[in-house]
Amino acid sequence: MRPCDVAHRRAGATADAPAPVSHYGGQGGGGAPHCADADWPICWGSPATMMLPSPDPADVLGFVPPFAVDEPAQHSLPFVFNTGHSGAIYPPAFLAASRLQPLALRRSEDAYVDRLFGCVVPMGAPLLRANFPRAYLDVNREPYELDPRMFSGRLPPFANTRSMRVAGGLGTVPRVVADGQEIYGGRLDVEEAVERIERLYKPYHRALRALIQRTARTFGQCILIDCHSMPSSSLGREADPKADIVLGDRFGTACAPLLTERVEAAFRSRGFVVVRNKPYAGGFITEHYGEPNLARHALQIEINRGLYMNEASLAVTPGFGALAEALQDIVAEVAGDIGDLSPQRIAAE
Numbered sequence: 001m002r003p004c005d006v007a008h009r010r011a012g013a014t015a016d017a018p019a020p021v022s023h024y025g026g027q028g029g030g031g032a033p034h035c036a037d038a039d040w041p042i043c044w045g046s047p048a049t050m051m052l053p054s055p056d057p058a059d060v061l062g063f064v065p066p067f068a069v070d071e072p073a074q075h076s077l078p079f080v081f082n083t084g085h086s087g088a089i090y091p092p093a094f095l096a097a098s099r100l101q102p103l104a105l106r107r108s109e110d111a112y113v114d115r116l117f118g119c120v121v122p123m124g125a126p127l128l129r130a131n132f133p134r135a136y137l138d139v140n141r142e143p144y145e146l147d148p149r150m151f152s153g154r155l156p157p158f159a160n161t162r163s164m165r166v167a168g169g170l171g172t173v174p175r176v177v178a179d180g181q182e183i184y185g186g187r188l189d190v191e192e193a194v195e196r197i198e199r200l201y202k203p204y205h206r207a208l209r210a211l212i213q214r215t216a217r218t219f220g221q222c223i224l225i226d227c228h229s230m231p232s233s234s235l236g237r238e239a240d241p242k243a244d245i246v247l248g249d250r251f252g253t254a255c256a257p258l259l260t261e262r263v264e265a266a267f268r269s270r271g272f273v274v275v276r277n278k279p280y281a282g283g284f285i286t287e288h289y290g291e292p293n294l295a296r297h298a299l300q301i302e303i304n305r306g307l308y309m310n311e312a313s314l315a316v317t318p319g320f321g322a323l324a325e326a327l328q329d330i331v332a333e334v335a336g337d338i339g340d341l342s343p344q345r346i347a348a349e
Helices: 003-010 092-097 102-106 190-219 257-268 284-289 319-337 343-348
Strands: 021-024 067-071 079-083 127-130 222-230 245-248 274-276 296-304
Touching: 067 190, 079 190, 127 190, 190 222, 190 284, 222 284, 245 257, 257 274, 257 296, 257 319, 284 296
Parallel strands: 079 127, 079 222, 222 296, 245 274
Antiparallel strands: 021 067, 067 127, 245 296
16 A cells, blocks of 8 residues: 555545545655654654554555645645644554553554544645654653653753643653553653654644644635544543533633634534533643734644543444544534634624
8 A cells, every 4th residue: 555545544535535645754745754864763664563453454554654744635724633642653662662551552542533534634624643652752742841750861951841741741752641650661861852852743843833834824824723532531520521522722812712612613513512621721732833813723622532432442433433524514614614813803803
């Protein structure tokens, strides 16, 4: 299977539909990168040694780059979609260094979210998706949000070692998985963290920034949708435990209120229970790229995993298809209704 076919299938297209163009790597150019490229720290090896159990192992035949941009045939919507936590390709050295079994590592993934939102590509919006896992590197953090207890050697002086996320073990290079288990049996070299950040994190964000800038130039605005899933058990006391969707707009600072309102209404009209900002108000990506005063809007969407998968086995359930169809309808409704979100238009209302 060719890499473009892999991207095509992961985007949820049918065998008869034209495949979207996938750009691999950090520069937004076509074609898979060579491992000698400075932006690529590892040859990702043979899929048999890298891929954990998946419903569709054919997706990873051949060389799989660390991330890809699935481009529509025509970029006709002022949207960019991002799935930075759905990667499921695990470097062999990472698996060897971890004290956890593969399934425990995989429970930190926003599993299958890239497929749930694959509909946006044929609809006219690009989709940036990570192939490396969140447990290996978290792109929804500051670039150097690191726990000094994890590393042998001195961290760079500019590293943020005191954030709440670092305290919880969920920095840029995570110390724990989603359920709190320690990932590593010992300390990592500081150089390992620097390498992951410089060669994966930074190229990923260059690609995301380029998509946002291109979209803003083309349409006069950009709407970034940061796509995630949440374990149903994480809702707890901070939100209605029956919540299906949590929308995070950094309490109204990351996007125009109209965007959050329209997205919430679209979900509610289809029977979803929606809450805002609790317990997820939006991470680094939403906060960093959301600049509504510059007509650059960012909204995080968290989907309850119980809607589409078995959270213990990570197997897809029959609800997956219905959810994917609903998401396609919601994107179409919001895209057709949102109009101009420029500061001038919002101020005039």
